[in-house]
Amino acid sequence: MNPDNDPNPSNSDWENFVFPRDVFEFSLGKTELEEIFHRFAISSLPEVKPDSSLKKKIISSILNQQNEGEDFLFIRKSDSRWRKSAFSGVEYKILNRDQSRNTVTLMIRMEAGAVFPGHAHETAEDCLLIEGDLNIAGTVLKAGDFHRANPGSVHKKFSTSSGAEFLIVSGESDFAESEKYFS
Known part of the structure; x- marks a missing residue:
């Protein structure tokens, strides 16, 4: 054919x-x-x-990408472990301590029925509930809800019925004060 x-x-x-x-x-x-x-x-x-200029451009691009990674912090879920706190049913993991901003970012996980004791805030504390429920100051938060404690505020104890996992960004001074519970 x-x-x-x-x-x-x-x-x-x-x-x-x-x-x-x-x-x-x-x-x-x-x-x-x-x-x-x-x-x-x-x-x-x-x-x-x-062309040799193309080779230089490609190598430069690769090196720039590697340098960009140094400007970021990545923590995989599998790379960190939960630590027991001084409170029954409460665990935590510190994600970052930022000395330039004087902040600490951490995750807290509470088992169903766990209670976190009252504490004062010298600086603001931001809380994002990731899963479960959290009863703070008579308000029940659900997954996705946000709570902020302003400087000078006092949390009475807070609790969870079904368990909770939440992200906290707090001032270094507040965290240092409570570090006896998170050591």
Whole structure:
């Protein structure tokens, strides 16, 4: 068959022309034959050497990406462990201490029925409930709810019925005061 003479060759004629049956096994599937064809086509291309300025640009881009990573902190869930606090059913993990802003970011997890004692706030404390419920100052928070304790405020004890996991961003001085509970 000559594909130049036939304007509409059938697929089977085309496949037989590209993959002659006397050369290729019938046991190969269409996908495998296409893979062979593509590898052959790629290997028959002439080698192309990129311009030296392109090589420098690519290497510079890679190095810049590596440097960007130094500006960020990533903590995978599997990379950190929960620690027991001084309170029954309350665990925590410190995610970050930022000395330049004087803040501490931590996760707190409370089992169902756990109670966290009252405490005062010299600085503001932000709390984002991730899962469960949290009863603070007579208000029940649900997953996704946010609470802020302003500087000078006092939390009475707070509790959870079903358990809770929440993110806290607090002043370093407040955390240092309560560090006896989180050591």
